[in-house]
Amino acid sequence: MAARLLVRLLVHLRDVLVAQLRGWREGGLAGLRRAWAARPPKRQLAAQGLVAALLLLGLASLDARGRFVHRLPSPRDWAALTALLERDARPGDLVAILPPWLEQARQAVPARLPVLGTSALDTEWLPGVRRVWLVAATAVTTVGAHPPLEGRTAAADAQQVGRLQVTRLDLAAPVLPSAWLAERAGAPTRWRDVDGVARRCLELSPVPGMPARLVVPPLALGRALAGHVSLRPATAAGTARLLVRVGDGAPLAVEVTGRSGWQPFRVDTTGLAGASPPVTLEADAPPGAVLCVEAVVLP
Amino acid sequence: MTGRARIALGWGTATLAAALLLSGQPGLSGVEAAAMSAGERTAGWLVAAPRLPAEAARGLAGLSSERGRPLLAEAFHGFAGAGGERLGLGPVGGLRLGVALVAGLLSAALALGGFALGGAPVALLAPAAFWFTPRTLALGLLATPDLLGALLWLVAVQVFARALGNPTPLTRTRDGLWCGLLCAAAAAVRPDLVSLWLVLALHWGLGRFHLRWLAHHHRSAAAAWSVRLRRTPTAIGAGLLLIPAAVLACWPAHWRAPLAGLGALLSAVGWGQASPTVNPALALLAALPIPTVALLALGLGHAALRLARALRRHDGDAAWLETLWLLAGTVPLLLAAVGLAPRLPGLAPLLHGLAPLALLGARALVALATQAWPARRLAVTGALGLLLLYPGLRAAVTTFPLGGSAWGEPLGGAAGAAWRGWPRQDGGEAVRGLLGDVALHAAPGARVAWLGVAPWAIERYRRAGLVRADLVDAAGLAEADLAVVAEGGGRDAEYDAWTAFGSSRPVAGVYLDEVALAFVYTRPGAWR
Numbered sequence: 001m002a003a004r005l006l007v008r009l010l011v012h013l014r015d016v017l018v019a020q021l022r023g024w025r026e027g028g029l030a031g032l033r034r035a036w037a038a039r040p041p042k043r044q045l046a047a048q049g050l051v052a053a054l055l056l057l058g059l060a061s062l063d064a065r066g067r068f069v070h071r072l073p074s075p076r077d078w079a080a081l082t083a084l085l086e087r088d089a090r091p092g093d094l095v096a097i098l099p100p101w102l103e104q105a106r107q108a109v110p111a112r113l114p115v116l117g118t119s120a121l122d123t124e125w126l127p128g129v130r131r132v133w134l135v136a137a138t139a140v141t142t143v144g145a146h147p148p149l150e151g152r153t154a155a156a157d158a159q160q161v162g163r164l165q166v167t168r169l170d171l172a173a174p175v176l177p178s179a180w181l182a183e184r185a186g187a188p189t190r191w192r193d194v195d196g197v198a199r200r201c202l203e204l205s206p207v208p209g210m211p212a213r214l215v216v217p218p219l220a221l222g223r224a225l226a227g228h229v230s231l232r233p234a235t236a237a238g239t240a241r242l243l244v245r246v247g248d249g250a251p252l253a254v255e256v257t258g259r260s261g262w263q264p265f266r267v268d269t270t271g272l273a274g275a276s277p278p279v280t281l282e283a284d285a286p287p288g289a290v291l292c293v294e295a296v297v298l299p
Numbered sequence: 300m301t302g303r304a305r306i307a308l309g310w311g312t313a314t315l316a317a318a319l320l321l322s323g324q325p326g327l328s329g330v331e332a333a334a335m336s337a338g339e340r341t342a343g344w345l346v347a348a349p350r351l352p353a354e355a356a357r358g359l360a361g362l363s364s365e366r367g368r369p370l371l372a373e374a375f376h377g378f379a380g381a382g383g384e385r386l387g388l389g390p391v392g393g394l395r396l397g398v399a400l401v402a403g404l405l406s407a408a409l410a411l412g413g414f415a416l417g418g419a420p421v422a423l424l425a426p427a428a429f430w431f432t433p434r435t436l437a438l439g440l441l442a443t444p445d446l447l448g449a450l451l452w453l454v455a456v457q458v459f460a461r462a463l464g465n466p467t468p469l470t471r472t473r474d475g476l477w478c479g480l481l482c483a484a485a486a487a488v489r490p491d492l493v494s495l496w497l498v499l500a501l502h503w504g505l506g507r508f509h510l511r512w513l514a515h516h517h518r519s520a521a522a523a524w525s526v527r528l529r530r531t532p533t534a535i536g537a538g539l540l541l542i543p544a545a546v547l548a549c550w551p552a553h554w555r556a557p558l559a560g561l562g563a564l565l566s567a568v569g570w571g572q573a574s575p576t577v578n579p580a581l582a583l584l585a586a587l588p589i590p591t592v593a594l595l596a597l598g599l600g601h602a603a604l605r606l607a608r609a610l611r612r613h614d615g616d617a618a619w620l621e622t623l624w625l626l627a628g629t630v631p632l633l634l635a636a637v638g639l640a641p642r643l644p645g646l647a648p649l650l651h652g653l654a655p656l657a658l659l660g661a662r663a664l665v666a667l668a669t670q671a672w673p674a675r676r677l678a679v680t681g682a683l684g685l686l687l688l689y690p691g692l693r694a695a696v697t698t699f700p701l702g703g704s705a706w707g708e709p710l711g712g713a714a715g716a717a718w719r720g721w722p723r724q725d726g727g728e729a730v731r732g733l734l735g736d737v738a739l740h741a742a743p744g745a746r747v748a749w750l751g752v753a754p755w756a757i758e759r760y761r762r763a764g765l766v767r768a769d770l771v772d773a774a775g776l777a778e779a780d781l782a783v784v785a786e787g788g789g790r791d792a793e794y795d796a797w798t799a800f801g802s803s804r805p806v807a808g809v810y811l812d813e814v815a816l817a818f819v820y821t822r823p824g825a826w827r
Binding site: 043044047048050051054055057058059061062064065068069072073099101102103104106107109110111114115137140189190191192193196198 | 588589590593597667668670671672679682683685686687689690693694697708712714717718720789790791794795797798802803804805806807808810812813814815818
């Protein structure tokens, strides 16, 4: 009896619920029909859509600006970077900044450490550098799918310093020159802008009909004499030529144009290893152009 | 006082007060230093002219030859700057008295134009649409010819619109003459604004074309407005006479051989000059906050729609008004895009086009709100205005006084511009932010090399007491103890400082969104 009463109660409840749901559905549909019938004209709808889009645009702009500012490093982050590098940096270290315009790093990095601002760190040959401290504002730049210098590092240690990511990259096979040609020749070097990157240049300035020559006093050679050369200004028309002569051997000729960028060259001196022949750099360039050279002896 | 006058006066007064209050803060750019230096000398020669007419004429001729342009704007700023100093506004703020006055007048003109186009809401919004961006605010505080040119451009267009709308020939002639005079003044302020006459002529030509089309297709549609197009508007004729006269009068270098000045005029307009490093049309899109760009685009689109509707309905009155404002806003952009604009930094070549665009944008905003929710149009207008103009205002406030280095969100701000190697500032103005540090930390009697900063600007900073009296200007880096370097196009000057001082580590810097605008480098011991 009780079970039958319970079943009847449940059936009744179900019917009531179904009727209620049906009523809601029909009411909702009627409401929608009424709203559709009373919808604003197309122009007004379009205007409302445009208003909504503009409001969203304004909000998005405010949000984007706010978020951008909060992604940038703060003075505390820079101070922390200074403290970290003062404590842990060693001779042979270099600080690379990413993105390259993050130049407040120059002010924060201890004076004894060189700073390199480039967006193409992978292409740098980094002579004389054992470890690279990569300072990146990762929230405002993309480091890329692969970490910089991947394949050239023996160890990497990343740490977050506020909004800066500081990664110490220990180079597996650092390029450690036994001599810098400019130093050996006693020739002054100048910092110059080469393709947007600050480079220390040994400048060779030929005049028409008279190539510029730099004779380097005899120095002990190793397996190679290598370096880079660039024509400045980059807008210079024509082709320049750098002749690298080691002892009495045939010179290596490097042709450079304004668009060549930071062009590498290498003279194999394995056969002369241990010997100390004179090295001569000879440059011929279009009028008004200068060759920026960086050359080292590799042991 | 009517509501129209109250709004105009309110905006004008508020802008003037704000400009006077802020004018001492931004640094002096190379362009401003050149203009003000010439302005001082122009004012000096003009004062001396009654006593020494021949010398004054020679001096002014040499000056206009050196500047390669007429000297009206220089004279205006020169006299205003001298007045500002006498009023005690200081050697930096005082020289900007003229531009503060112009800014106030421009706001009032924008409000009046807005009222004529769409009533009080447009009058309230239009000046905000123009000023609430970092770039326009920065240009509004620089004593250069650009803002004065923008004011004359806007007022001339408004007067021309009034001249065409006037019912009687007498008032039409009077307003036409005024318009011609304003065109002449604009061309004498900035020679490329001779394009104002082109706008008027183009407008008249298009009107004539429309009239001819109507005559063939809808004979009955010819109305009262068509009568006005049959004759050449007075403004065009007056401009034809007054523009060459005014340009020549203000360009003493060509008094002896006026025809030879034609080449110089074309060069000042931008003809035959090398391409700019930054496309001005792209710069307009990249230099403004994106909501402001959207607002200006909305204004253009709305005006084009109104023009199309007016043409469809043969409503000549509406058609010529829309055409006029569209031409006034777009011709400067088109000319800049084809290289017929002076090679000035930032938005300066386009500033005169921005004022009509701001008017159209404000009107479009009110029209959109009215169309979307007629019952709550003021509330919707307010919300739209707030959300479209506040981002620009906030950017202007947060970047002040470095607004001339600010870029919009589409480019990624100053950082995005730095990525692309775009100019970081107009010409050394950011150095102003380092003067406090230099005064505080430089060793006594230190010799300072100023790289990328106009010598006239340094002299002004000294007069204003911003550079310590014992600091000496060094002739070169070799004899300098410290170098103040403005980041400009190339960086070799800065790298020379690295070479000379043996260090690439600055001791102080000015940054906008972490992008360096100016640095101080020192020799050991020169910074305490």
